[in-house]
Amino acid sequence: MKIQKKTIFIYSSIVFSIIFVAKIWGFIKLPYNDPLIVGNYSISEFNATNDILRYMIFILLPVLVFLFLKIFFEKKSIKKIIFDLGTTSCYLFKNNLATKYTFISILLFLILEFLSVNFPLHKLDFLHEGQNLSSAYRSFLDNSLWSSSYITIGIFYETLSSKFIWSIFDFQSIGLSRYPPIIFILVLKFLFIILIFKVTKFVNLNVFYKNIFFIINSYISLSFLDYDMASIDIISYREIPILLISILFVEYLQNLRWKNYIIILFGLIAVASMFWGIDRGLVSNLLILSIIFFLILTKKYNDVFILLAAIIFFYLLSFLILGDEFKHFLSNTISIVKEMSYIHGYIHPFPFSGENNSNRATKTLISIIIILIISLNLFFKENKSFSIEFKKFLLFLSIVSFLVYIYALGRSDGAHIKQVFGHQLFFFSIYFTYLFLRSIENIKKFNFLFRFKNIIISTSLFAILFSLNLNIKNILNYSDRFNEYIKLPDQIFLSKNDADSINEIKPIIKQYDCIQLFSNDAALLYLLKKKSCTKYYFIWSVGSSNNQKKLVSGLKNTKLIISKSSSFMWDLPISQKLPIVDNYINQNFYINQTIQKWEILKVKTY
Numbered sequence: 001m002k003i004q005k006k007t008i009f010i011y012s013s014i015v016f017s018i019i020f021v022a023k024i025w026g027f028i029k030l031p032y033n034d035p036l037i038v039g040n041y042s043i044s045e046f047n048a049t050n051d052i053l054r055y056m057i058f059i060l061l062p063v064l065v066f067l068f069l070k071i072f073f074e075k076k077s078i079k080k081i082i083f084d085l086g087t088t089s090c091y092l093f094k095n096n097l098a099t100k101y102t103f104i105s106i107l108l109f110l111i112l113e114f115l116s117v118n119f120p121l122h123k124l125d126f127l128h129e130g131q132n133l134s135s136a137y138r139s140f141l142d143n144s145l146w147s148s149s150y151i152t153i154g155i156f157y158e159t160l161s162s163k164f165i166w167s168i169f170d171f172q173s174i175g176l177s178r179y180p181p182i183i184f185i186l187v188l189k190f191l192f193i194i195l196i197f198k199v200t201k202f203v204n205l206n207v208f209y210k211n212i213f214f215i216i217n218s219y220i221s222l223s224f225l226d227y228d229m230a231s232i233d234i235i236s237y238r239e240i241p242i243l244l245i246s247i248l249f250v251e252y253l254q255n256l257r258w259k260n261y262i263i264i265l266f267g268l269i270a271v272a273s274m275f276w277g278i279d280r281g282l283v284s285n286l287l288i289l290s291i292i293f294f295l296i297l298t299k300k301y302n303d304v305f306i307l308l309a310a311i312i313f314f315y316l317l318s319f320l321i322l323g324d325e326f327k328h329f330l331s332n333t334i335s336i337v338k339e340m341s342y343i344h345g346y347i348h349p350f351p352f353s354g355e356n357n358s359n360r361a362t363k364t365l366i367s368i369i370i371i372l373i374i375s376l377n378l379f380f381k382e383n384k385s386f387s388i389e390f391k392k393f394l395l396f397l398s399i400v401s402f403l404v405y406i407y408a409l410g411r412s413d414g415a416h417i418k419q420v421f422g423h424q425l426f427f428f429s430i431y432f433t434y435l436f437l438r439s440i441e442n443i444k445k446f447n448f449l450f451r452f453k454n455i456i457i458s459t460s461l462f463a464i465l466f467s468l469n470l471n472i473k474n475i476l477n478y479s480d481r482f483n484e485y486i487k488l489p490d491q492i493f494l495s496k497n498d499a500d501s502i503n504e505i506k507p508i509i510k511q512y513d514c515i516q517l518f519s520n521d522a523a524l525l526y527l528l529k530k531k532s533c534t535k536y537y538f539i540w541s542v543g544s545s546n547n548q549k550k551l552v553s554g555l556k557n558t559k560l561i562i563s564k565s566s567s568f569m570w571d572l573p574i575s576q577k578l579p580i581v582d583n584y585i586n587q588n589f590y591i592n593q594t595i596q597k598w599e600i601l602k603v604k605t606y
Helices: 002-027 049-074 078-085 097-116 128-142 155-169 179-200 207-222 237-254 259-276 278-297 301-322 324-344 358-380 388-404 406-410 414-418 421-441 444-466 472-476 478-486 496-509 523-527 545-555 579-588
Strands: 514-518 560-563 589-595 598-603
Touching: 002 049, 002 358, 049 358, 049 406, 078 278, 078 358, 078 388, 097 179, 097 207, 097 444, 097 472, 128 155, 128 523, 155 179, 155 259, 179 207, 179 237, 179 421, 179 478, 207 421, 207 444, 237 259, 237 278, 237 388, 237 421, 259 278, 259 301, 278 301, 278 324, 278 388, 278 406, 301 324, 324 406, 358 388, 358 414, 358 421, 388 406, 388 421, 406 414, 472 478, 496 589, 496 598, 514 523, 514 579, 545 579, 579 589
Parallel strands: 514 560
Antiparallel strands: 560 598, 589 598
16 A cells, blocks of 8 residues: 555656646747747747757656656665666577567568559659759759758758669659658668567567567557658658667667677767758767767766767768768758758647647657656566566667657647657557566466467468558569659659640750749759759758858859749748848849749849
């Protein structure tokens, strides 16, 4: 009864702290300093750091309340918890042969699913896909990277993925540019299966239930994303660096023989992830920072030294390979980190309110708190059903769940909040599946399942197989379908009006070496086969007065502008967002003609 009272008090205090933070959410405010960027934040005179601060307090206060009360009641010191972090299990972790066969089978299923894919034929997204197409086309022409394109997401995502595949096949097409994401989705699915396979070694279950653990979690994780490019999944293929770090962390916990090489790979990912994507790169580096903190706490100072040396080495190597482009990478990245929240930010909804996306946000926030408390609580238990390595991994997963919500703080709309929820589901899947199987394993009346273990395993594998939408005809004709798809004319991906407009604009701009967009339709540059007159080909991300002035400076040598795309319902008009550029264009350019929704502006001559 005494234990029950303590438990009730602890968790009642956590609930009270969550309600308290939700109530003071709107009062957590930093002074607004105008960044001279027009956007939702500036209209509301809202400091972008408010969302980060509110999030940190909302999550950490309940967690700290839990820790304080646990330490107080359980009489367990922080030193003891840190000591436990530095311990290892006394036995060797290995997966049984049956689990290895299951692992190989699922990977083969994923390859068959990949070969069954119907290639995407949806109409071109002039904004998002244009962001990739036009940047890649510019780099394809002159091998430039950040120096000629203001990169918003990351050079690999935005430029190199399409450029590489165009270079391999020696031609450019929209079909080819849509192929790398299909490969990345396959890679992410592979990484999930590899991660679960490695974690299965840590679970204290017999051979049969280990296999069931692996199959159930594989089935659940594979449902997180699909090959439908037009849909929004609960996790994105852009999470590849996060999954790689997770796999390496598991490998580090169990493989002392290769630990130095694993640490060096951490250093490589710390640098490479920043080229992959700025937001994912920042989270990857925060994860690696948490690993460094873990190494310091467990007094593995030599490993810390190797990791820091590896990060420095790979940055120096990048500098030597990229030359001047590396300087542009640094300035570009700093600019995006400082400005992007103000450019495209949506203020995060109040938890437990009726605001748009509040329910989805609240669900995710509460999930993160629960996950952190579950993982920390394991270190207060002497229950040996959880190996110390499994505890460390679950704590690491909870840190991942905590950090990835950063994606939703700069742009708190439904899509971005949805795309971080996959990490929380993955934690719950791993944790509760283990608890369930562990409890069944200890109940004697379920022992009859062992007599049917082969049938159960086979049936479970078939369930995964049939959930993957395999198509035998597509598999057999994959090569022919692929060759036909990548060679489809770009007009196939355009509406008739857009295709007619492009054909009408081409002869008008033929004499010009470059054109400048004052439109969110970034794909125009690729479709018209013209480079941008300035590095700001993706107008949507220009934002700051400093970047506007740089764009205006480039316009002094510009002869032609394409403007006036149809406006977006979810964004402010370009003329309102970029008043300096808009004013310069109005003074120095005139509308020569209008073609459908686009206006052709030519420079005034005096």
